[in-house]
Amino acid sequence: MTEASRTGASRTGASRTRPAGAGAGRGPLAGVRVVELGQYISGPYAAKLLADLGADVVKVESPDGDPMRRWEGHGQMSPQFAAYNRGKRSVVLDLKSEAGLAALHDLARTADVLIENFRPGVADRLGFGPDVLRDLNPRLITCSITGFGHDGPYAARPAYDTVISAVGAMYSQVVPAGTLRPLGPAFSDLLSGMSAAQAVLAALHARTARAANGAGGGDGADDRGVEVGEHLEVSMVGSLIDFLTEAASTYLETGQVAGPDSRPRRAQAYACVGSDGRAFVVHLSVPEKFWTGLLTVLERPDLAADPRFATREARVRNYDALDAELKVATAARPRQHWLDRLAAHDIPHGPLNTVADLFDDPQVASMGLVETIAGPDGEPLRVPVPSTVFHRSGRPPLTAAPALGADGERLLALENGARA
Numbered sequence: 430m431t432e433a434s435r436t437g438a439s440r441t442g443a444s445r446t447r448p449a450g451a452g453a454g455r456g457p458l459a460g461v462r463v464v465e466l467g468q469y470i471s472g473p474y475a476a477k478l479l480a481d482l483g484a485d486v487v488k489v490e491s492p493d494g495d496p497m498r499r500w501e502g503h504g505q506m507s508p509q510f511a512a513y514n515r516g517k518r519s520v521v522l523d524l525k526s527e528a529g530l531a532a533l534h535d536l537a538r539t540a541d542v543l544i545e546n547f548r549p550g551v552a553d554r555l556g557f558g559p560d561v562l563r564d565l566n567p568r569l570i571t572c573s574i575t576g577f578g579h580d581g582p583y584a585a586r587p588a589y590d591t592v593i594s595a596v597g598a599m600y601s602q603v604v605p606a607g608t609l610r611p612l613g614p615a616f617s618d619l620l621s622g623m624s625a626a627q628a629v630l631a632a633l634h635a636r637t638a639r640a641a642n643g644a645g646g647g648d649g650a651d652d653r654g655v656e657v658g659e660h661l662e663v664s665m666v667g668s669l670i671d672f673l674t675e676a677a678s679t680y681l682e683t684g685q686v687a688g689p690d691s692r693p694r695r696a697q698a699y700a701c702v703g704s705d706g707r708a709f710v711v712h713l714s715v716p717e718k719f720w721t722g723l724l725t726v727l728e729r730p731d732l733a734a735d736p737r738f739a740t741r742e743a744r745v746r747n748y749d750a751l752d753a754e755l756k757v758a759t760a761a762r763p764r765q766h767w768l769d770r771l772a773a774h775d776i777p778h779g780p781l782n783t784v785a786d787l788f789d790d791p792q793v794a795s796m797g798l799v800e801t802i803a804g805p806d807g808e809p810l811r812v813p814v815p816s817t818v819f820h821r822s823g824r825p826p827l828t829a830a831p832a833l834g835a836d837g838e839r840l841l842a843l844e845n846g847a848r849a
Contacts, residue, residue, distance in 0.1 A: 454823015456483020461633065463487070463542040464533075465517065466524075466557075468495050470590070470615050471574045471665060472546030473513040474622030479542070479629065480516035481815040483825045487536060487840060488517045491524070494833045505833055506805050514830035515812065520841060521834035530556050532841050538566050541658075542629055546574040549584050559660040570632045570658040574625050578664040588665060593617035597669030602676060605689055621668040628661045635659070694748040697741070699755050700781060703764030708781035711755075711771065715741065722774040726767070727758045802827050 461484045465476035473488070473495065480486040488495075495514070500507040520536070523529040534557070537543055543562060545552055552558045552573065559571040573579075576588020583596070591611045594600050599616045640656040670677055676687035693699075697713035697720075713719045720741070724730050732738050732754060737747040744751055759767055764780065771778040782790055788799055797814070804810030810829060818824075 454483075454819065454825065456481075456819060456825040457822045458482040458484040458633075459822070459825070461485065461541045462539065463544065463629075464489060464536050464540045466533075466543065466545035466547070466552075467574075468546065469497050470513055470618035471621045471625070472544050473497070474619055475572070475574065475625035475629070476517065476544050477513055477515055478622065478626040481817065481825070482819075483822065484542075486517040487540075487836070488514060488519050488831065489522050489524075489533060489536070490519060490833060492521055494521075498833065506830065511805070511810075511812075511830045516825070516828050517831055518836035518840065519831035519834055520837040524555050524557070533557055534562075534565055535841065537562050537569060540566065540569055541633065542570045542572065544572045544574070544625060544629070548587070549573075549575050549579040563658070563660075566658075568636065568656040568658050570629060570636065570661065572625050572629055572632075572661040572663065574621055574663045574665070576665045578667065579662060590615040590618045590665075593665040593669065597666040598673060598676070599669050601689075602673060602687060602691075603689055616672075617665040617669050620672050621663055621665040624668040624671070625661070625663045628663055632659055632661055690748070694745055697744060697748075699752055701755050701759035701767070703762060703767055704760055705763040707764035709759075709764050709768060709771075710779055710781055712777040713744075714777065717741070719776050720744070722776045723771075726770045726774050726776065727755070729754075729758055800827055802829055804829050805832060 458479060461479070463476055463479050463484045463486045465472060465486055465488045467473040467476060467488070476484075476486045476488070494505065495510060497510040497513065498505050498507060500509045503510075520532075522532050524533060537557070543557075545557075553560075559573070562569050562571055575584070576586065576593055577583040577596075586592075594611065594613075594616045597617060600611060603613055604611070636656050636658055675692070679685050679687060697715075699711050699713075700708055701711065702708050711723060713723065721733070724733055732751075736743065738744050738751055768778065768780065780786070780790065787793055798816070799811055800814045801809050801811050812827060812829075814827060815824065
């Protein structure tokens with residue numbers, strides 16, 4: 430069966446692989462193939478993290494493509510799509526057709542992992558649920574990312590980040606009281622993507638370990654030492670609750686309800702502004718030396734004698750009053766004056782950067798966290814690099830996100846699903 434007969438849509442794109450530089454390698458997941466049936470953020474982000482580790486990620490898209498491609502009026506490559514789909518290959522399949530489903534089954538037969546973020550029941554209804562795929566490829570690890578899990582009163586609802594971040598209490602931790610609007614990054618999308626990637630890595634390890642031990646029975650290893658996969662379920666709301674471990678545990682143990690200023694108050698973290706209007710943060714934590722050092726920096730020894738601030742416990746109780754005092758003091762000089770003095774006295778601090786400031790920050794610039802690669806049309810494209818440092822296996826060369834269907838002909842023309 431040809432690519433054209435299966436999909437009715439394919440495009441061949443130019444190579445996007447930059448020449449491997451110093452330290453480039455294949456990555457620890459070299460040889461692992463991941464099939465991604467993802468849209469928007471959570472599934473694509475999980476697969477991107479695996480691609481950054483060296484996995485061969487085949488992104489399966491509908492003939493219209495992942496909606497994120499055209500985000501905010503862009504054509505086929507919005508910056509958002511490019512960010513979450515770097516390092517992948519793209520295949521176009523109509524999964525509602527027999528031909529498209531057959532082609533997906535071909536890909537699944539030789540894959541190691543399949544990730545999807547459809548609503549519960551969609552994969553089963555369309556013919557690629559975990560039971561069907563397990564029959565095709567017993568060693569396949571399948572991972573479903575959902576909003577609320579597969580059961581319960583909210584399970585069938587459409588799950589977007591704003592909804593999950595509200596239900597999962599994330600907004601209650603970051604939105605100031607009285608501010609009735611969502612804000613911030615896509616917390617639940619990104620955290621569930623990270624959770625899914627972590628779960629997949631654990632499942633890959635467990636699959637190999639079970640086979641090596643010849644552990645038959647219960648959790649899926651063949652008694653002949655054959656690798657056998659498993660099905661993973663990750664929910665966006667569950668990932669948020671795990672992320673909010675401190676706030677959730679404190680409430681369950683004490684009944685105290687955390688809010689946006691709860692942790693800054695306990696951690697004794699403050700935001701200050703210099704006379705030039707530029708902001709910075711100070712984190713005093715527990716050691717008393719940071720508090721006394723800050724008083725020296727600010728030339729405000731009188732604050733040590735103020736009963737409101739005499740002990741750490743008092744400073745926690747009177748956080749707002751101390752915050753006001755610090756803001757008055759730091760308004761006397763420009764930010765760099767304070768940054769220099771804080772560094773000289775070894776006090777935890779840092780500039781409050783915007784994204785526009787971030788890559789000019791001297792520390793960030795020194796870490797090599799931006800790399801230039803060939804973009805979708807061959808033009809130079811600056812991208813953030815993976816923060817994970819690989820050693821013996823090196824880091825795979827970074828490649829741009831693929832054009833829609835760019836790799837379909839080569840991948841789907843392989844006989845019996847043999848690897849490219």
